[in-house]
Amino acid sequence: MPPSEPDDDARQVMSADKAAVSRALNLVEDRRAESHARVADLLAVLKDSPKAAGGHRVGLTGPPGVGKSTLTSALARSLRQRGRTVGVVAVDPSSIRSGGSLLGDRARMSFDPTDKGLFVRSLATAGEVGGLAYAANSSVRVLAAAYDTVVVETTGVGQSEIDIVHVADTVVLVIQPGSGDVLQFLKAGIMEIPDILVVNKADHDELARRAVADLRGALRTAHAAGADRDRDSDWETPIVATSATKGTGIDELIDALDAHRGHLETTLQTRRRQGEVQWTLDLFSRKHGEHGVSTLGGLATLKARTEQELDGGETPLSLCERLSREYVAALGQTT
Numbered sequence: 558m559p560p561s562e563p564d565d566d567a568r569q570v571m572s573a574d575k576a577a578v579s580r581a582l583n584l585v586e587d588r589r590a591e592s593h594a595r596v597a598d599l600l601a602v603l604k605d606s607p608k609a610a611g612g613h614r615v616g617l618t619g620p621p622g623v624g625k626s627t628l629t630s631a632l633a634r635s636l637r638q639r640g641r642t643v644g645v646v647a648v649d650p651s652s653i654r655s656g657g658s659l660l661g662d663r664a665r666m667s668f669d670p671t672d673k674g675l676f677v678r679s680l681a682t683a684g685e686v687g688g689l690a691y692a693a694n695s696s697v698r699v700l701a702a703a704y705d706t707v708v709v710e711t712t713g714v715g716q717s718e719i720d721i722v723h724v725a726d727t728v729v730l731v732i733q734p735g736s737g738d739v740l741q742f743l744k745a746g747i748m749e750i751p752d753i754l755v756v757n758k759a760d761h762d763e764l765a766r767r768a769v770a771d772l773r774g775a776l777r778t779a780h781a782a783g784a785d786r787d788r789d790s791d792w793e794t795p796i797v798a799t800s801a802t803k804g805t806g807i808d809e810l811i812d813a814l815d816a817h818r819g820h821l822e823t824t825l826q827t828r829r830r831q832g833e834v835q836w837t838l839d840l841f842s843r844k845h846g847e848h849g850v851s852t853l854g855g856l857a858t859l860k861a862r863t864e865q866e867l868d869g870g871e872t873p874l875s876l877c878e879r880l881s882r883e884y885v886a887a888l889g890q891t892t
């Protein structure tokens with residue numbers, strides 16, 4: 558079968574054809590260079606789709622086992638009941654270590670496979686440095702062209718390999734009662750304050766109330782320490798208590814998500830553009846390290862150039878490939 562034109566593929570993805578979305582995500586997970594080039598072409602077309610412009614990209618992060626996958630299932634179900642379509646990417650770094658088994662995640666996420674408005678994919682791309690970040694970020698961009706809400710689940714707190722801040726409009730940090738270490742990270746300013754905080758496993762009122770109060774205290778300390786995300790300072794992070802297993806608090810979470818998406822209306826394009834710049838720089842420096850960055854003039858120069866090129870219509874992936882070629886050419890000249 559000859560490879561199809563990116564425009565055809567893109568059109569089918571935009572119409573949320575599940576087979577086409579699935580093919581596009583397979584391409585994203587394919588590590589060969591020619592596939593990367595096709596992903597770059599595809600994303601360039603998908604970038605301006607109406608869904609991508611009007612949709613909502615939600616990053617759900619938090620320590621292992623706090624219930625992110627269970628919460629994602631509950632959230633997706635409620636969003637579907639409200640008539641919104643949903644795409645989910647669950648990034649499972651542990652699957653790299655265990656050799657690709659995603660059984661754990663599958664068992665915990667329960668979705669209706671016949672629902673055309675819901676797409677779920679687990680990602681376990683391993684291999685080259687930054688491979689998972691590339692795949693996660695690209696997958697979100699594919700799904701954003703097809704579905705109203707995209708949820709990307711990643712495990713970890715603070716700096717993790719997959720910095721979803723670069724691709725998410727709204728970052729949700731999920732913890733469970735008694736997550737003292739997260740509170741300490743927040744207070745110490747090691748962690749940026751997320752857009753929404755969720756205390757999951759709030760099955761028991763008393764425990765939940767205490768956890769929310771602790772968190773509120775930690776947030777105050779964090780604000781005072783200036784740990785606000787530099788992109789946004791006039792948003793007050795809401796704290797939502799949920800029980801993903803009982804299904805309580807999900808409506809409140811959706812309200813908080815909608816409120817944040819509404820809050821972003823005027824700054825969304827700027828935020829996404831900043832994310833793209835950061836993603837480009839990340840991709841490049843993961844690939845070529847300090848030496849690559851300094852060879853192309855240092856971080857400040859590279860950043861300014863990236864901003865300019867992206868404004869000129871270039872996409873992160875194609876720009877990164879072009880910068881890579883330049884670096885390799887420069888290397889050739891010096892040896």
Ligand SMILES: Nc1nc2c(ncn2[C@@H]2O[C@H](COP(=O)(O)OP(=O)(O)OP(=O)(O)O)[C@@H](O)[C@H]2O)c(=O)[nH]1
Nearest residue numbers: 620621622623624625626627665712758800801802
């Ligand atoms: N009591 C209680 N248990 C929950 C709740 N949400 C999830 N769990 C349980 O917590 C365990 C972990 O849930 P997951 O949804 O897999 O957690 P996760 O954060 O996605 O885990 P990783 O992806 O491995 O980091 C499972 O046994 C869930 O049934 C909740 O609201 N209350």
Ligand SMILES: [Mg+2]
Nearest residue numbers: 625626662710
């Ligand atoms: Mg999970």
